[in-house]
Amino acid sequence: MAGDSDTTLTTSTDAILESISDGVFTVDDQWRITSFNRAAEEITGTSRQQAIGQLCSEVFRSSMCENHCALRQTLADGKPIINRTGYMINASGQRIPISISTAVLRDHQGRIIGGAETFRDLSEVEALRKQLSGQRQLGDLVSHSPAMHDIFQLITAVAASSSTVLIQGETGTGKELVARAIHSLSDRSNQPFVALNCGALPDNLLESELFGHKKGAFTGAIADKPGRFSLAGRGTLFLDEIGEISPALQVRLLRVLQEHQFEPLGARHSEPCRARILAATNRHLDQLVKDGSFRQDLFYRIQVVQIDLPPLRQRMEDLPLLVEHFILRFNQLQHKTITAVTPNALAALLAHDWPGNVRELENVMERAFVLCQRNEIDLEHLPATFQRQSEQGPTQAMAASRQQHERQVIIAALKRNHGNRAATARQLNIHKATLYRKMARLNITLPKRDGRQTPSHNDD
């Protein structure tokens, strides 16, 4: 009877395991797979026959296997792990987001004989999450500011073309992220994305790095070396700090853009350039053209489409969202479980001017993650300058940030209404006198042109 009941139990357990949509596998004490259900076959792309008897890490292929194996941790301390997230790589090389849970397997005497791991494919959840967050995220760019939404739409539109794009913005605003987003949304996404900082290399090195060289082209050229144009192939070549290149190199670059071919140093023949060129600068290229230090013809070749990234101080409404984004990211990278920043810390972050933009915020958050041993990042985990700024108290810091936000809203509304203060007040749903008072208090200068006049084409 006991045998019959055991068989019935096994059969029903098997039936349950086969019917669920979560992948389940069990391992022995040597990490070799002893059972593998139908969903596990589907998610990993590996059949049961191929999986049984193999090392779980080579079948499961998860980002956690090598350093953060949940099953190893469970077998070491006997505690189950529920819903740890990561990703696995299926047999086609696709990255699949997953959550895993683990449990210890014991025999009738209660001795540990292995472990069980269930894993859930989160691809659909991830897709839905992205759909719900809608325009809040594009690639690694995160924003819900209207200015950035326009840029998101522009990125999506230009990704479909092969046009050269000029990305302008202060340092740390995310120019390379924009370039990567354009690449990943384009039909070149399966091809290489190659980046080069033109400001980081002296002219002769930069030339060799861009175009490559042939053996014997100059002293020390002991072998052929492909340049970035070659390495980019049919992908995307991102040239950062384009405003720093010399006039001589500008001529060579112009030729590549015009003729779609280039000559490696010391080569006898030209090679075709099939890569899409994206360029970026933190300087105003049009001003450099006026000054005569940047060629006008090259400027027009590069600036087929121009994307201007606003500095962080002009989109402070994004700061809490960016903080949330970095918390998620650094939790994954540093394997921590920080949930939030305290109101005091957030107030201090909001009161800062962020001259280094999003990169500065990223560095501040990374530093806070290193120092924070609790679940919440507090003021003490921020750099000293932030703590001094907030010595005036969180209420004052919050007031300062509110004022800054208010100022931006009024300036934007004035711009929309061509400086017409009555229309601006109506749009903001405040009395005209309140608007005047706020403009005086927030030091908003009045537009030179009277907004009641019809805007003419000559007006700025």
Add this chain to the structure above:
Amino acid sequence: MATAGFTIWNERIAPVFDVAGQLLIVDERPDVAWQRLTLPEGSALDKLWFLRQQQVTILVCGAMTCSSYYAACGYGMTVYRFVAGPCDQVIDGWRHQLPLESHFPMPGCGRGKGHGQGRQRRNHPSHSPR
């Protein structure tokens, strides 16, 4: 002379390149000593950049995402991915010019699965096992 990089873990090919921590650099010439290096933490691109700095032209690894694979190819590397097994046997196989992806496949990732195999190696003269 070709220099191959093998990402390793527990003396086997590491299961996932994108998070691998250890690298074994092996020269085609059997008399050149192997080098064991720590790969930089961070993204797969950081690891590929490190491999490039080490003059690695052939990469043998476990599972690798398509994006990392294309990036490696962009750096001019020949990639043998979805390879599994004890590293000394795989290295031996490489020196004997065995087709690594079909001789040492990860379970479920054998030939014909459509994953990349990098450029074909030229025919090298056979080397005696280590």
